[in-house]
Amino acid sequence: MINLTIDNQQVVVEPGTSILEAAQKVGAKIPTLCYYKDLNIIGACRICVVEVQGARTLIPACVAPVAEGMVVKTATPEVIKVRKLILELILSDHPQECLTCARNQNCELQKLAEEFGIKEIRFAGAKTEYPIDDSSPAIIRDPRKCVLCRRCISVCTNVQTVQALCAENRGFNTLIAPAFNEKLADMECVQCGQCSLVCPTGAIVERDDTAKVWAALADPEKHVVVQTAPATRVQLGEALGAEPGSIFTGQMVAGLRRLGFDKVFDTDFTADLTILEEGNELLQRVTTGGTLPMITSCSPGWIKFCEHFYPDLLDHLSTCKSPQQMFGPLVKTYYAEKEDIDPADIYCVSIMPCTAKKYECQRPEMNSSGYQDVDVVLTTRELGRMFKQAGLDASNLPDEEYDEPLGISTGAGEIFGASGGVMEAALRTVYEVVTGETLENIDFEVCRGLTGVKEATVQVGDLPVKVAITNGLGNARKVLDKIRAGEADYHFIEVMCCPGGCIGGGGSPIPTDTDIRLKRITATYTEDERMSLRKSHENPAIIALYEEFLGKPLGHKSHELLHTKYTSRGVNK
Amino acid sequence: MVACASNASNDELIKQLDKIIDPYRGNPGGLIQVLTKAQNLVGYLPKWVQIQIAEGLGVSLQEVYGVITFYTFFSLIPRGRHKISVCAGTACYVKGTKMVTTTIKDLLDLKPGQTTPDSRFTLEIVRCIGACGLAPAMIIDGKDVHGRLEPELIPAVLEQYA
Missing domain, CATH: 3.40.30.10 (Glutaredoxin)
Incomplete structure (x- = not known):
């Protein structure tokens, strides 16, 4: 162990600990900007400098390891002076647009400027001028607001292994962008939005589509329906100032009604439907010698990743649309017929923890109802914005129920939001459908948690079903490479694009870190246990849907409305 | 893939570039060596050269482009005599x-x-x-x-x- 002194306090830490982490142990808060725990520790911005006795210069605390007998001072007048200088230099090349910035009041740079009491910026040097890239339906890149921290590069390269961004040029002229400043929409960016979650400023943000939704709500001709993704109910609270892990299901429903939505439905309903379609597809593939392993297809960032990087494995993807895209066509066919509404007048809004869903709903094949199935997607962050605009204080809203029939769901649909949830939901149903027996313990603990690659074998009747579950695209790559090498003997694989699953999606409230992900996961399983029904095939609204409309899983209508095909895209095209 | 397909010498350049890449195929660590040799061959590093190198070494185009623009030695534009x-x-x-x-x-x-x-x-x-x-x-x-x-x-x- 290493003994050192930080601000006159004795600290004992493991060798290899950084000064920053050691200081946190004794409650000394050292400011950071480029640093991001477990992700980006590169000492680029220098805002974390501290005084180390005997050192020639100030030392960046995030990257400097502790040493025996070290004497550290974290807040001397010299340290404060230098930190302010660094901040002023960063701000001298930063647009002073805080009031109109998407990250106003949720910006790490703004917070630092406030904490250090920056009143004027003494340097009137050159400013970098770059065009905004708004080519993507999901995320907008504004390099003028970039502080060159490289968190986006870290998450895109090391976690997602997409590597859509690089630092080009050097020094003052450094630009974080795709090669040749290519537009995000025209290259292998999967639109997952993880970059927007870790960006400390407003340099990468979600495309704000709230104006479209307000316009639809104001249009008396439109019948505006909304679906809410499983993860949103364990996220919305945070967007409105509540603690991570808060569950706001009923309040979200009530708030959506106050905003003026004609019907408040639930993506959990089509998550249940997905299980019926996908579970039967799996059984069909197993019994008829179809392509195995079959891989889930709920996550549009993952789909785009597979289309770009593993186009040779597209046959492994389930043909099922994602729950969002099953919901869209059902609203504009089944629901429209049932309620005798012209589907042309229906405006279908999704609330998603996801930026890639914005991209997904605009894919040209997603119009099987004869219209664009889902008209617009809002992230959880944008819904939080609408609640604020409407003056809705979610904690004072009543607990209301979703509308019938497309708002009826089970716990199995709810857990789609967490890594392992789709698999667990599928196992709950497949087991009972195949064996005809009631599953005693429906909690498949082996599926749960943040581990990058989870594997299990579950006995279903005579068949030992081998499954794998991955979250974060870097982990998906490990399993995909095994399939390519012919070393994977799984039957079924769940892939979720984002770390932790949708509860950590690119449209989640900011901040989203590992601790917060875990709290949202806990909340998700709490919601699951709260539900009276926890198996998709027991959902009475799903049973009715098949009886009244679809016929049977994988039937003709299902294929028309609920299944899709994929596009080989490749890279560097 | 090739920026200028009408240029008859391009096919030959592609073959020669492949020869440069071969010893480093699938090895991202060879990037700087390959870029240096490729620039000597072609005179500069246009996009098609970068793509061929990225795919050969198994790195992203972003990685290649980032390295090229970091070092002043590498050029994205044709060099004069x-x-x-x-x-x-x-x-x-x-x-x-x-x-x-x-x-x-x-x-x-x-x-x-x-x-x-x-x-x-x-x-x-x-x-x-x-x-x-x-x-x-x-x-x-x-x-x-x-x-x-x-x-x-x-x-x-x-x-x-x-």
Whole structure:
């Protein structure tokens, strides 16, 4: 162990600990900007400098390891002076647009400027001028607001292994962008939005589509329906100032009604439907010698990743649309017929923890109802914005129920939001459908948690079903490479694009870190246990849907409305 | 994949580039070596070359492009037959780097980072070349040092390079 002194306090830490982490142990808060725990520790911005006795210069605390007998001072007048200088230099090349910035009041740079009491910026040097890239339906890149921290590069390269961004040029002229400043929409960016979650400023943000939704709500001709993704109910609270892990299901429903939505439905309903379609597809593939392993297809960032990087494995993807895209066509066919509404007048809004869903709903094949199935997607962050605009204080809203029939769901649909949830939901149903027996313990603990690659074998009747579950695209790559090498003997694989699953999606409230992900996961399983029904095939609204409309899983209508095909895209095209 | 398919020599260049890549295939660690050799082969590093290298070494185009734009040694634009490196070290800067670049601009219509349309000259600005006693100075083709430059001396210097 290493003994050192930080601000006159004795600290004992493991060798290899950084000064920053050691200081946190004794409650000394050292400011950071480029640093991001477990992700980006590169000492680029220098805002974390501290005084180390005997050192020639100030030392960046995030990257400097502790040493025996070290004497550290974290807040001397010299340290404060230098930190302010660094901040002023960063701000001298930063647009002073805080009031109109998407990250106003949720910006790490703004917070630092406030904490250090920056009143004027003494340097009137050159400013970098770059065009905004708004080519993507999901995320907008504004390099003028970039502080060159490289968190986006870290998450895109090391976690997602997409590597859509690089630092080009050097020094003052450094630009974080795709090669040749290519537009995000025209290259292998999967639109997952993880970059927007870790960006400390407003340099990468979600495309704000709230104006479209307000316009639809104001249009008396439109019948505006909304679906809410499983993860949103364990996220919305945070967007409105509540603690991570808060569950706001009923309040979200009530708030959506106050905003003026004609019907408040639930993506959990089509998550249940997905299980019926996908579970039967799996059984069909197993019994008829179809392509195995079959891989889930709920996550549009993952789909785009597979289309770009593993186009040779597209046959492994389930043909099922994602729950969002099953919901869209059902609203504009089944629901429209049932309620005798012209589907042309229906405006279908999704609330998603996801930026890639914005991209997904605009894919040209997603119009099987004869219209664009889902008209617009809002992230959880944008819904939080609408609640604020409407003056809705979610904690004072009543607990209301979703509308019938497309708002009826089970716990199995709810857990789609967490890594392992789709698999667990599928196992709950497949087991009972195949064996005809009631599953005693429906909690498949082996599926749960943040581990990058989870594997299990579950006995279903005579068949030992081998499954794998991955979250974060870097982990998906490990399993995909095994399939390519012919070393994977799984039957079924769940892939979720984002770390932790949708509860950590690119449209989640900011901040989203590992601790917060875990709290949202806990909340998700709490919601699951709260539900009276926890198996998709027991959902009475799903049973009715098949009886009244679809016929049977994988039937003709299902294929028309609920299944899709994929596009080989490749890279560097 | 190839930027200029009508160029008959491109097929040959692709083959030769593949030969350069072969020893490093699937090995991202060879990037700088491959880029250096590729630039010697092609004269610069256009997009099609970068893509071929990225796919050969198993790295993303972003990785390749980031490295190329980091090092001034690598060029995204065609290089001229002669490289003019104007020193912008402290001594030269004080004594007239700007005069040198302005004069060259007037003579050749050439700005730093550019190549003349006849591919005769490429102009670049470099840090101290260690010839402070000769300030302001420039190096041509990485070896010929021309110092104590004045506007009226520069045309004669350039005339030595065809």
